[in-house]
Structures are given as C-alpha cells and as structure tokens.
Amino acid sequence: MNVFVEMISFPFMQRAFLAGMILGLLLACLGVYVTLRRMAFFGDGIAHASLAGIAIALLAGIAPLPTALAWALFIAIFIFWLERKVRISSDSLIGILFTASMALGVILMRFTQGYQPDLVSYLFGSILSIQTVDLFVIFLVTAGILAWIAISFRSLTSMSLSEEQASVNGVNTTLQSLLLYIALALATVLGVKILGIILVSALLILPSATSRLLTRSFKSFFFVSILLAETAILVGLTSSYFLDLPSGAAVILVGTILFFLAIFFRKK
Amino acid sequence: MVEHCSVCYGESVIIDDVSFSVEEGEIAAMIGPNGSGKTTLMRTILGLTPLKQGEILLFGKHLHQVRPLIGYVPQRFMFDRDFPITIREFLDLSRHYACPESRMLEKIHEVGLGTEILKKRLGMLSGGQLQRVLIAQAILNNPRILFLDEPSTGIDISGEAAFYDVIEHLNKEHGTTIILVSHDIAVISDLVDRVICINKHLLCHGPPKTALTPKKLTEVFGKRAEVYEHHAHQHKHHHL
Numbered sequence: 001m002n003v004f005v006e007m008i009s010f011p012f013m014q015r016a017f018l019a020g021m022i023l024g025l026l027l028a029c030l031g032v033y034v035t036l037r038r039m040a041f042f043g044d045g046i047a048h049a050s051l052a053g054i055a056i057a058l059l060a061g062i063a064p065l066p067t068a069l070a071w072a073l074f075i076a077i078f079i080f081w082l083e084r085k086v087r088i089s090s091d092s093l094i095g096i097l098f099t100a101s102m103a104l105g106v107i108l109m110r111f112t113q114g115y116q117p118d119l120v121s122y123l124f125g126s127i128l129s130i131q132t133v134d135l136f137v138i139f140l141v142t143a144g145i146l147a148w149i150a151i152s153f154r155s156l157t158s159m160s161l162s163e164e165q166a167s168v169n170g171v172n173t174t175l176q177s178l179l180l181y182i183a184l185a186l187a188t189v190l191g192v193k194i195l196g197i198i199l200v201s202a203l204l205i206l207p208s209a210t211s212r213l214l215t216r217s218f219k220s221f222f223f224v225s226i227l228l229a230e231t232a233i234l235v236g237l238t239s240s241y242f243l244d245l246p247s248g249a250a251v252i253l254v255g256t257i258l259f260f261l262a263i264f265f266r267k268k
Numbered sequence: 269m270v271e272h273c274s275v276c277y278g279e280s281v282i283i284d285d286v287s288f289s290v291e292e293g294e295i296a297a298m299i300g301p302n303g304s305g306k307t308t309l310m311r312t313i314l315g316l317t318p319l320k321q322g323e324i325l326l327f328g329k330h331l332h333q334v335r336p337l338i339g340y341v342p343q344r345f346m347f348d349r350d351f352p353i354t355i356r357e358f359l360d361l362s363r364h365y366a367c368p369e370s371r372m373l374e375k376i377h378e379v380g381l382g383t384e385i386l387k388k389r390l391g392m393l394s395g396g397q398l399q400r401v402l403i404a405q406a407i408l409n410n411p412r413i414l415f416l417d418e419p420s421t422g423i424d425i426s427g428e429a430a431f432y433d434v435i436e437h438l439n440k441e442h443g444t445t446i447i448l449v450s451h452d453i454a455v456i457s458d459l460v461d462r463v464i465c466i467n468k469h470l471l472c473h474g475p476p477k478t479a480l481t482p483k484k485l486t487e488v489f490g491k492r493a494e495v496y497e498h499h500a501h502q503h504k505h506h507h508l
Contacts, residue, residue, distance in 0.1 A: 036348065036351060154360075154361050157353075157361055158361045158362070159353055160351075161347050161348075161353065161358070161361070162342075162345060162346065162347050164316055164342065164346075165342065165345070166333075166342070167315070167316060168314050168315075168316070168338065168340045169335070169361075170335040170336065212350065212352055215352050215353055216354065216389050217352060217353065217354045217357060217389075218352055218353040218354070218357045219350070219357065221352040221353075254359055
C-alpha cells in the first residue's frame with residue numbers, strides 16, 4: 001500500500017494521472033464516433049503528422065505542444081477541404097498527408113542541433129513529460145471539446161447512424177464533420193505526450209471497440225467506453241511507474257488485454 | 269411547389285424542367301420507370317441533391333425555413349447493423365425539444381408496433397419492423413408533410429397492405445400531406461389523390477383516373493406495362 005502512496009506523492013505522477021484521466025475521458029468520447037464513422041485511420045494519421053509540428057517547435061525553440069496542436073489543426077482542415085475537392089478516397093488522402101508531414105518532421109529534425117531526448121518520448125509517450133502548463137492546455141482543450149460534444153450529442157449520433165437522415169432533420173452535417181475533424185486532431189495531439197505518436201490513436205479505438213462488444217444501447221456504449229479508457233490509463237500508468245515502461249505502450253497493452261477479455265467473456 | 273426544376277449529375281441531365289404542385293392534405297405519388305429520376309427529384313426537394321435550375325417551395329417557403337415540418341422515410345436506410353442503439357434512443361435522436369417523450373409510445377402504436385420494441389436494438393429488426401420504426405421516427409414531431417421513397421421496399425405482400433393503411437391513416441386522421449415515390453401503380457391508383465409521372469421530363473400530372481390513361485401508361489413505362497389482378501390486395505394492379 002505504501003508503494004502506491006509513494007507513487008502518488010510524486011508531483012510528476014500526479015500530473016501524469018490527472019492528464020491521463022482527462023485524456024481517457026476525451027479520447028473515449030471521441031472514440032465512440034471514430035469507430036462508428038470508421039475514422040480510425042484519421043486519428044493515426046493526425047498523430048503521425050504532428051511530428052512535423054513538434055520538429056518545427058524544437059527547431060524554433062518554442063513550446064512543442066501548442067505548435068503541434070496548430071499543425072494538426074491545419075492538417076485536419078486541409079484533409080477536410082481536399083476530401084471535398086479531389087475525387088480520391090479519404091484513406092488515400094490521409095495516407096499521403098500524414099506520410100508527407102512525417103517526412104517533413106524527419107527532415108526538420110535533421111537540422112535540430114544535438115541529441116533530442118524529447119523525440120523518443122514523443123514517439124512512445126512518457127509519464128515524466130507532462131508539465132503543469134501541458135496540464136493546463138489539456139484541461140482547457142478537453143473542456144471545449146466535451147462542451148461541444150454535449151451540445152451536439154444528438155447531431156453527432158444521428159450523423160454517425162445516417163448522414164442523409166441527419167441532414168433531412170436539419171443537422172448541418174458539413175459543419176459538424178469539420179468540427180469532429182478538428183476535435184479529433186486536437187485530442188490526438190494532446191494524447192501524444194503520454195501515449196506517444198505511434199500509440200495514441202489506439203486509445204481512440206480500443207475502448208469503444210471493446211465497449212461495442214459488450215453493450216446494446218448507445219448510452220451504455222458511451223459510458224462503458226469511458227470506463228474502459230480510464231481503467232487502461234490507471235493500470236497502464238501504474239505499471240509504467242513500477243516496471244519502468246514507456247507509458248504509451250503500457251496503457252495500450254492494458255487496453256488490448258481488456259479487448260481480448262471482452263471477446264472471450266461477452267454474452268453471445 | 270416545384271417550378272422549372274432541373275437536376276444534373278456532371279454533364280448528364282437527370283431532371284429536365286419539371287414543374288408541378290401538390291395541395292396541402294393530398295397524397296401524391298411520383299411514378300416512373302427505373303432511372304426516370306423520381307428518387308433524384310425527391311432528394312432534390314429534400315435538399316440532399318443540389319438543384320441546377322428552378323425553384324422548390326414547401327408551404328410557400330424555402331426548405332431551410334420549414335425543415336421541422338418535414339418527415340422522410342428513405343428507400344433503404346443504410347446503417348451499420350452493429351450500431352449499439354435501441355429503438356427508444358433512435359427515436360429520441362429525432363425528437364424536437366418541444367415534443368414530449370410520451371409521443372414516442374403514441375407513434376409506435378400508430379404504426380402498429382408494441383412498446384416492447386423500444387428496448388430492442390435497431391440492427392435486430394426485420395425489414396417490415398424497421399420500415400415502421402422509420403415511419404414512427406418520421407412522424408414523431410407531427411410533420412405537415414411526409415416524404416416516402418419506395419416505402420414498401422423490404423416488406424412482404426401481407427405487410428404491404430397494412431403499411432399502406434398506416435399511410436392512409438396519417439393522411440386522413442392527421443391531415444398530413446404525403447408524397448411518395450413508387451413503381452407500384454396499382455396500389456397508388458387506389459390510394460393517391462394525384463400522380464406525377466416522370467421520365468426525366470414531366471409526362472403527366474393530376475388525379476390518377478384522368479392522368480393514368482392506357483396511352484399515358486405506355487408512354488411512361490413502355491409497351492410492357494400491363495394490367496393484372498393482384499389477389500393480395502384485391503385490387504386491379506398495373507405492374508411492369
């Protein structure tokens with residue numbers, strides 16, 4: 001018991017748990033719509049594309065998180081615009097843009113002087129990386145996105161079921177889709193510090209995919225997703241502390257174990 | 269009211285200069301062979317397909333001003349059958365804030381379903397049950413006009429007659445204007461007040477008895493249009 005008390009007494013662990021819990025809530029809520037609208041690749045693409053934003057920040061010596069957020073926002077709006085402009089599938093567009101942005105990030109990193117310890121933590125996540133200012137940004141952006149989800153809950157759910165029907169019912173489907181892209185881009189980048197570029201999108205997908213196996217109603221689907229995300233975060237971060245593991249990898253492995261448990265123990 | 273309406277997909281013209289009007293409280297049917305543009309015309313009226321030319325007014329106003337007055341049942345409701353949502357939650361998505369929750373029960377009864385269905389998952393419904401739930405959703409906010417695209421698709425013959433009884437009930441009891449797309453001229457000629465025959469252009473328009481002459485039927489559907497007895501409905505039916 002003492003070891004848990006000791007873990008919680010460290011300020012960096014307090015920040016990691018707090019940031020993790022907030023992010024778990026945010027990514028689980030958005031993940032519900034990501035799995036229903038089959039947008040898993042979008043989250044993955046945005047996370048990878050954020051490398052260029054981080055590289056720009058490191059090169060310019062400015063704060064990486066706000067720069068990565070601004071870059072991801074630009075990429076999300078650019079994908080949204082291109083999808084409506086060019087007759088190429090959304091997956092192909094995301095694939096092109098995320099690899100191009102990642103390539104740009106790698107080239108920019110080449111010009112950054114000296115060893116960059118931050119880079120490894122950006123790739124795989126680190127519980128040591130959350131600063132008080134990051135916590136503040138995570139809280140503010142999350143509050144904004146959750147407020148939008150609460151206001152647009154019916155529109156978002158209706159659109160995920162049938163965009164056509166939602167449109168007839170008066171939902172501005174173009175605007176709501178754009179806002180969903182923006183929210184996803186921001187949430188994914190917020191998760192990069194704890195979970196890492198490579199792994200963050202898994203927390204968008206795993207809780208909702210697991211919840212979908214276990215639930216019948218939308219309300220329970222939503223709440224079980226949040227519960228699973230928070231469980232993965234709490235157990236994952238604790239293992240990361242005790243076993244000295246990269247936090248992103250630990251959280252995602254816990255989420256994956258929960259997913260397979262759901263497959264084996266769900267009611268047929 | 270549809271006035272000089274034209275719709276194009278790229279270079280090809282799907283609807284060319286079509287004009288007609290429907291009176292409030294009527295049941296009207298848009299008929300025509302496959303690919304004639306009737307579904308496109310309904311989608312254009314609903315704002316789902318862009319209008320190239322012309323004007324469409326509902327109750328004298330543009331679509332965005334009258335959206336809450338509209339109900340719509342698509343030909344095929346394409347959705348993920350694994351979507352975890354109950355019928356109650358599905359109906360609740362369309363419920364206006366002013367519409368009481370009790371109205372869900374009322375509408376479910378009105379379309380001939382029991383309240384136990386509210387707990388079922390949307391993806392578990394049969395074709396006929398889904399169609400009824402879609403109608404219940406479309407009429408939940410007591411719309412003044414209801415659009416139905418091939419409403420009997422996926423329903424067996426016995427269910428079809430009951431389905432059209434529901435349509436007739438909505439029109440007679442609630443005064444709801446109904447516009448439906450159909451290829452089943454037989455059912456329509458007994459049910460509707462007005463037919464709108466379309467094959468890219470407007471071919472005829474008016475009450476079925478005067479508009480659907482044998483000559484006009486041949487013109488709309490070609491020489492293979494024939495008449496036979498449909499025993500399930502005990503009506504004289506025209507089929508392709």
